Amino acid sequence: MDNYRVAFFDIDGTLADDQLPRELPFTERVPESAKKALKKLKENKIEPVIASGRHYRTLLELAHSLDVDSIISSNGNCIHYRGELIHQNTIPTKILIPLIEQLKQATIEFMLEAPHGIYYLEGSTYRGEHPTGKIRLNEQDPLPKDIVQLIVPLKDLRQFKLAEDSPLIIEKVAPFTANIHLKNGTKAEGIQKICSSMGIDVTQALAFGDEENDFTMFHTVGFPIAMGNATPSLKEKAAYVTDSVSNDGIWKACLHLNLISKQ
Incomplete structure (x- = not known):
């Protein structure tokens, strides 16, 4: 597999082991074998890139520890190439306000994610998996x-539906979390823009994933790889299914596909 120049990695359930306590930082949930695989990929001129549904700032420590320079965050709605923001999608106010009202009427709590931080509404108890570092948004703000x-x-979205003509989409991104964002803000868009910045074609890209928000990655790259712990529907779209993240799936896939060597 000589022609691949970039590999995109989801975090939760792909690079980071979801079987470990989720309050642990990502750096402690990534197997040593995966860290070694990414280092060897880079040595072999295959650039590793993080592609996650999570907020950019929550990924920086992990990216730094893995020597990763480019990040697709917020499901492709924020794209950083070599440390610089090259693309961002924002939800227009005329769409955001009715959505917030719809969620409130359904008594569904939520947080609002902006590039500079994550907000929770006054009176809300929901803080996600990592409760610290959130910004309170008062009623009058x-x-x-x-x-x-x-x-x-x-769990709160089981009975919640968006209108069929809505410009928004609901995506499951982790075992207990979903994101609502613009349909045109996807990991696929992030891949296309990163590849364009690198001056390569998307067929020269690989992607590793495990969850529903990885579908667009799998439809875009030249070679999609599903983790052994991936959702069954994603495995069906994969060119190759490796072992689970906890059983060195990334390392094994890179060896099997001759992307790296054991030495």
Whole structure:
């Protein structure tokens, strides 16, 4: 597999082991074998890139520890190439306000994600998996104008539906979490823009994933790889299914596909 130049990695359930306590930082949930695989990929001129539904700032420590320079965050709604923001999608206020009202009427709590931080509404108890570092938004405060997506408990969305013609989409991104964002803000868009910045074609890209928000990656790259712990429907779209993240799936896939060597 000589022609691949970039490999995109989801975090939760792909690079980071979801079987470990989720309050642990990502750096402690990534197997040593995966860290070694990414280092060897880079040595072999295959650039590793993080592609996650999570907020950019929550990924920086992990990216730094893995020597990763480019990040697709917020499900493709924020794209950083070599440390610089090259693209961002924001939900227009005329779409955001009715969505917030719809969620409130359904008594569904949520957080609002902007590039500079994550907001929770006054009176809300929902803080996601990592409760610290959130910004309180009081009743009288104006809504930030650069909201890229909403973070919502997955269990609360079972009876919640968006209109068929809505410009928004609901995506499961982790075992207990979903995001609501613009349909055109996807990991696929992030891949296309990163590849364009690198001067390569998307067929020269690989992607590793495990969850529903990885479908667009799998439809875009030249070679999609599903983790052994991936959702069955994603495995069906994969060119190759490796072992689970906890059983060195990334390392094994890179060896099997001759992307790296054991030495």
